[in-house]
Structure formats: C-alpha cells, structure tokens
Amino acid sequence: MITSLILSALVIIIDQITKATIYGMNMSLIGDFLWIESTFNKGASFGMMQDGTIFFIIVSIPVIIAMFYVIFSKKYLNKFNKICIGLVLGGTIGNLIDRIFLGGVRDFIYFKSINFAIFNVADIAITIGVIMFIIGLIVQILRKDKKAPEPKVQPPSENSDKLDTLKGIRDELKKKNDDSEGDK
Numbered sequence: 545m546i547t548s549l550i551l552s553a554l555v556i557i558i559d560q561i562t563k564a565t566i567y568g569m570n571m572s573l574i575g576d577f578l579w580i581e582s583t584f585n586k587g588a589s590f591g592m593m594q595d596g597t598i599f600f601i602i603v604s605i606p607v608i609i610a611m612f613y614v615i616f617s618k619k620y621l622n623k624f625n626k627i628c629i630g631l632v633l634g635g636t637i638g639n640l641i642d643r644i645f646l647g648g649v650r651d652f653i654y655f656k657s658i659n660f661a662i663f664n665v666a667d668i669a670i671t672i673g674v675i676m677f678i679i680g681l682i683v684q685i686l687r688k689d690k691k692a693p694e695p696k697v698q699p700p701s702e703n704s705d706k707l708d709t710l711k712g713i714r715d716e717l718k719k720k721n722d723d724s725e726g727d728k
Contacts, residue, residue, distance in 0.1 A: 547623070548615045548630030555634025559665040560641065567650040579654040583662045586648035597643050604640045608633065624680050631673030638666030 569580045587594040611633040615626050642649045651662040 545615055545626065548626045548633070551627060551630040552634035552637070555631060555666065555669040556638045556641070559635070559638035559669070562665050563642065563650045563652070567652050569652070572656075575657075577655065577657045579656045580652050581654040581656070581662055582650070582652045584646075584648050585651050585662075597647055601640065601643050604636055604643070608636055608640070611636070625677060628673045628677035628680065631669045631676070635666035635668070635670035635673065638669070639664075 566580055567582050570582060571580050572578075573580060586597050588596065588600065593599070611629050614621060614629055615633070621629065639649045649664065649666075651664045651667070653664060653668075654660070654662045
C-alpha cells in the first residue's frame with residue numbers, strides 16, 4: 545500500500561515538474577525522432593473527444609476513489625497489481641490537476657519521425673501501469689492453468705460407513721472360512 549502511494553506521488557510530482565519546466569518549449573532532442581513540442585489537449589489520449597474536459601473531470605473522480613479503495617483493500621489485488629494501480633493513479637491525478645486548473649492537459653513529448661501522438665509523463669505512467677496490469681493478469685491466468693488439478697476427495701457419508709462395516713464382516717467371514725479349511 546505504501547509503495548503504491550509513494551509511486552503515485554512520485555508520478556504526480558515528476559509530471560507536474562516536467563509540465564512546469566518543459567511545456568512551452570519546441571525543440572529537437574534527437575534529430576527528427578524525439579522532439580519537445582508543446583500542445584494543449586482538451587480531450588483524451590490521441591486527441592479523442594476534444595473539448596471533453598468537464599466529462600473527464602467528472603469521470604476521473606470516481607475512478608480515482610475506486611483506485612484508492614483497491615490500494616487500501618487487503619482482499620482485491622496482490623502487491624504487483626497495486627503498484628500498477630499506483631502508476632495509473634498518479635497519472636490520472638497528474639492529468640486531472642491540469643484539467644481542473646488549466647482546462648486541459650499540457651502535452652510535450654513527441655516522436656516526430658513516426659508522427660506519434662504528443663503526450664506527457666502522466667500518460668506514460670498510465671500506459672505502463674495498464675500494460676503491466678494486463679501482463680500480470682495474463683501471467684496469473686497461465687499459472688493457474690499449469691497447476692495440476694487437486695484430487696477430489698469425497699466427504700464421508702452414511703453409506704461409506706455402512707460399506708466399511710460390510711467389508712469388515714466379509715473379511716472376518718473369509719478369515720473364519722480360511723481357518724476352518726486349515727483345520728480339515
């Protein structure tokens with residue numbers, strides 16, 4: 545739980561610091577491959593649902609509450625999955641801060657040579673957290689499939705007690721019969 549919260553806080557801090565210091569710049573970092581190119585996104589990832597700021601604020605709040613509940617719960621997920629949720633939580637809060645105070649999200653990381661969508665640190669954390677969570681679930685499913693099925697043990701019943709009694713009587717009769725044949 546503590547690890548998830550610390551990770552979430554680190555994502556929020558790094559996201560907000562990079563947005564405050566890097567946003568507004570436009571320059572090449574690695575030729576035409578990686579650029580800092582600032583853009584203001586009022587929608588979701590990849591520019592979907594533009595002007596959906598209010599919608600995303602309303603949707604984000606119950607999702608954040610649910611993630612906190614899962615992190616604090618002792619019965620739902622293992623530690624690895626809670627770390628994944630911590631990454632997603634930090635990214636969601638980082639982008640929510642922008643939406644509440646600025647009316648949209650500050651994006652600036654751009655892979656120009658492949659014309660990939662412009663994104664930020666919060667988006668990276670959300671993506672990594674979701675991918676790790678999915679991989680973790682797949683691994684759990686595969687592990688369960690590899691486990692040998694446990695033998696089924698039937699609980700004792702009245703009939704099994706009667707059967708045991710009958711077997712005992714049969715064995716005694718057989719023993720007496722063997723003893724009487726040995727006397728002849």
